[in-house]
Amino acid sequence: MFNTMTLTKVVGGLCGTFLIFLLGNWVAETIYHVGPSGSHGENEVAQAYAIEVADAGGESEEEAIPFADVYAMADADAGAKVFNKCKACHKLDGTNSTGPHLDGVVDRQVASLDGFAYSDALAGLDNAWTPEHLSEFLASPKGYAPGTKMGFAGLPKVEDRANIIAYLATMPN
Incomplete structure (x- = not known):
């Protein structure tokens, strides 16, 4: 029942599954590329837009009261x-x-x-x-x-x- 051909199929299936996961990882990194050299955020990247904040450096109202x-x-x-x-x-x-x-x-x-x-x-x-x-x-x-x-x-x-x-x-x- 358990012969060399069955063992070869099981090992081949595991290797094929591992290969699919590796290829999927490579495709995902290519599609969702972050940073200039794939550094995943190690280098600072400019934001697409800036959010304006009113009175960002000012003193808060609660500290204005003695x-x-x-x-x-x-x-x-x-x-x-x-x-x-x-x-x-x-x-x-x-x-x-x-x-x-x-x-x-x-x-x-x-x-x-x-x-x-x-x-x-x-x-x-x-x-x-x-x-x-x-x-x-x-x-x-x-x-x-x-x-x-x-x-x-x-x-x-x-x-x-x-x-x-x-x-x-x-x-x-």
């Missing part, structure tokens, strides 16, 4: 909801976790808690966590203190930052 004005209208209850993003690393009960506890953080000296190993980036700062400094830090932790251990990307909305700072200001030390 932070002090936004902070004056902040809602601590809304800040409690935003704080849910922080709960994974920070506590409000006076105990440190992955990050230092945040009760009493508003107007506290930066890197001033005993028993927490701050990064050199934060330990080197000599200022207090005023609402303005907290807002700058929360907007971009790595931009404010390059080398910080805090892996959070930041809060881009100034309202969210003001609300969470207002919430943290209600937490006793």
Whole structure:
């Protein structure tokens, strides 16, 4: 039942299938050629058309309002909801976790808690966590203190930052 002729047909079928796939790949690369030498995007290619963006380099409207004005209208209850993003690393009960506890953080000296190993980036700062400094830090932790251990990307909305700072200001030390 299984002889040399059957084995030859099976091997021939597999080789033929492989050849079809190779030829299909060659045809697809020829039809969908990208780049000047088939480099698949390694060289920059000019766009077919440009999309105009209004006021691309201008300052956003939310940053045009001074932070002090936004902070004056902040809602601590809304800040409690935003704080849910922080709960994974920070506590409000006076105990440190992955990050230092945040009760009493508003107007506290930066890197001033005993028993927490701050990064050199934060330990080197000599200022207090005023609402303005907290807002700058929360907007971009790595931009404010390059080398910080805090892996959070930041809060881009100034309202969210003001609300969470207002919430943290209600937490006793």
